Amino acid sequence: MWNYLYLLSFLLSFFLSIFLTFLSGKLAKKAGIIALPSKRKIHKKPTPLLGGIGIFCSFFLVIAFGMLFVNFGFVPEFIDRYIDGIYSVLPKLLSIILCGIIVIFFGLLDDSYELKPFQKLFFQFVIGTFVFISGIRITFFIPNIFLSYIITCSWLILMMNCFNLLDNMDGLSSGIAIITGIILFTFALEMGQLFIATILSVFIGSVCGFLFHNFPPAKIFMGESGSSFLGYFLGIVSILLTYYKYEESKTFLPVLIPLIVFSVPFFDTISVIVIRKKRGYSIFTADKNHLSHRLVSLGMTQKQAVLFIYLLTLTTGINALILKNLNIYGGIEVLIEVILILTIVATLEFFGRGKNGKTDSCS
Numbered sequence: 001m002w003n004y005l006y007l008l009s010f011l012l013s014f015f016l017s018i019f020l021t022f023l024s025g026k027l028a029k030k031a032g033i034i035a036l037p038s039k040r041k042i043h044k045k046p047t048p049l050l051g052g053i054g055i056f057c058s059f060f061l062v063i064a065f066g067m068l069f070v071n072f073g074f075v076p077e078f079i080d081r082y083i084d085g086i087y088s089v090l091p092k093l094l095s096i097i098l099c100g101i102i103v104i105f106f107g108l109l110d111d112s113y114e115l116k117p118f119q120k121l122f123f124q125f126v127i128g129t130f131v132f133i134s135g136i137r138i139t140f141f142i143p144n145i146f147l148s149y150i151i152t153c154s155w156l157i158l159m160m161n162c163f164n165l166l167d168n169m170d171g172l173s174s175g176i177a178i179i180t181g182i183i184l185f186t187f188a189l190e191m192g193q194l195f196i197a198t199i200l201s202v203f204i205g206s207v208c209g210f211l212f213h214n215f216p217p218a219k220i221f222m223g224e225s226g227s228s229f230l231g232y233f234l235g236i237v238s239i240l241l242t243y244y245k246y247e248e249s250k251t252f253l254p255v256l257i258p259l260i261v262f263s264v265p266f267f268d269t270i271s272v273i274v275i276r277k278k279r280g281y282s283i284f285t286a287d288k289n290h291l292s293h294r295l296v297s298l299g300m301t302q303k304q305a306v307l308f309i310y311l312l313t314l315t316t317g318i319n320a321l322i323l324k325n326l327n328i329y330g331g332i333e334v335l336i337e338v339i340l341i342l343t344i345v346a347t348l349e350f351f352g353r354g355k356n357g358k359t360d361s362c363s
Contacts (some may be wrong), residue, residue, distance in 0.1 A: 001078040006185075009198055010205035011060045015313070017209020021054030025220040033111055035221050047218060049111050051210050052226020059206040059233075060097060061167050063199065067093075067185060082194070089195050095134035096199075102127055103232045107225025117284040120224075124160050127232065128153030128194075138239055152239070159235030160228045162265040165272060167227040167290040170218035172306050174211045176313050177230040178204055183317045184237055187257060196240055203233055214240050216303045235263070256331065260320040260338050264313040267291070267342045291349075299354045316341055324359055331356070 028034065030047030035047045038236040046056045069075055070086055079086075109115060109354035114122075129149075131137075138153045154163045180206045188197040207230065214218045222230075238258035257265070273290045276282065297306035323331055 001076065002197075004143050005076075006197060006201040007081075009062060009066070009201040010208075013058050013202045014209045015204045017054055017060060018059035018210075018212050020057050021210045021220060024048075024050040024052075024054040024057075025212055027053070028220070029208050033223070035223075045261075046060060047221050049221050049223035050108075050218040050225070051214060051222035052104060052107060052137060052224075053224050054227055055210045055222065056100060056207060058099070058230055059202055063093070063097065064252045065200075066202075069198065073127065080288045081083045085197065092134065092136060092240075093195075093199070094137060095131070096331070099127055099130050099134065099236075100229060100232065102130065103228050107223060107228045110224040119159070124157045124228075127158040127160075131156060131236065136239055155239070156232060156235045158266075159238075159262070160231035162269045163231035163234075164224065165269050165290065165362060166265055167222060168215035168288075168290045169302055169306055171214050172292055172309060173227050173230060174214055175310050176265060177207050177210065179310060179313045180234060180265075180317055181207065181237075183314075183320060184234070184241060186321055188237075188241055188326075189281060191192050191241065191326070192239060195297075196237060200237060203237075216306060229333050238262075256335060257320040257323055260319045260323070260335065262278065263316045263338050263342060264291075267346075271346070276333030291345075294349050305343045305355065312345065314339075 025048045028050040031050075032048060033049045035049055037045060067090070070079075070083065075083075085160060105128070106115075106120075109123075110120060132149050132152045138150050139148055140154060142151060143147045163173050163177065166176060185197055185200040185204065188194075188200060199306055210220075214222065238261070242255050242257050271291065272287075272289050273283050276285060276287065281287070292302075292305045295308060296302060300308065319334045319338055323334060324351070325333065
């Protein structure tokens with residue numbers, strides 16, 4: 001019966017997101033929050049931002065209505081025995097939503113006024129602090145609370161920035177969020193984490209509704225608010241799923257799951273930083289050196305590049321699902337396999353650029 005609940009949650013958030021994203025685009029145009037074409041951007045015409053508002057509002061409304069139904073007893077009989085469990089996770093759910101509102105607010109500030117990199121970093125640190133205070137924190141093998149705090153904040157900052165950087169081509173960041181979300185959803189089912197699976201189904205539906213408008217050629221962009229929320233939420237869920245020490249866990253290998261699931265976003269982020277440093281640019285300088293741009297420089301269309309990265313994300317990320325069933329040697333083999341796949345991609349694009357004689361620049 002839970003499968004029907006997941007499907008219903010997905011469909012409600014999907015169709016609601018389609019509608020709210022459309023309204024967000026109208027609002028962005030009236031407010032003048034528009035992404036204009038430039039040498040450092042690939043879109044050719046002014047495109048409204050604020051798509052992240054549609055994602056978050058659909059996510060929030062479906063969750064809110066679900067909790068109202070639970071509170072007033074308008075739920076199927078099979079859920080009755082889970083009511084106490086639902087109320088027990090309610091404080092963390094409220095924390096996720098409240099911190100999500102803060103993420104959206106700071107993202108809107110950036111979309112409207114283009115905050116400086118260190119201002120954004122400060123706001124992300126504030127968000128990580130609020131999350132930690134709420135009790136959502138990385139504790140697996142970390143007995144020291146200060147160290148736990150630093151690692152939790154760093155993880156969330158990393159995730160938000162990775163998805164910010166991924167938002168460089170139509171449909172890319174949202175599509176990867178959907179794929180990684182589905183992998184985490186599957187893992188949640190296998191771990192018996194029914195409530196996390198439920199909010200993931202809502203999240204996936206909300207992002208799919210946005211992707212309906214954002215798939216190439218995009219009619220709307222998610223903006224900083226949207227990409228930050230994607231990274232924030234997936235970072236939160238990965239903490240809840242793998243970085244708490246479950247008593248039933250027989251191995252520490254599940255803690256590697258987020259590193260494998262998000263290996264492509266991490267690969268993109270690390271490669272961009274290396275390229276910028278190698279060329280003497282600030283790591284905060286906007287450019288066209290992301291994996292998607294590099295694939296286009298090799299001859300792919302934008303849509304082909306996006307679909308290739310979708311496939312790469314699925315190919316590497318799906319390996320994470322077998323980790324919990326392996327011993328240490330099997331886990332190391334999976335990790336090596338993922339690294340080798342990404343190394344092959346890097347090698348092919350390196351020699352491809354050399355053959356084509358194409359280089360990228362920050363101007």
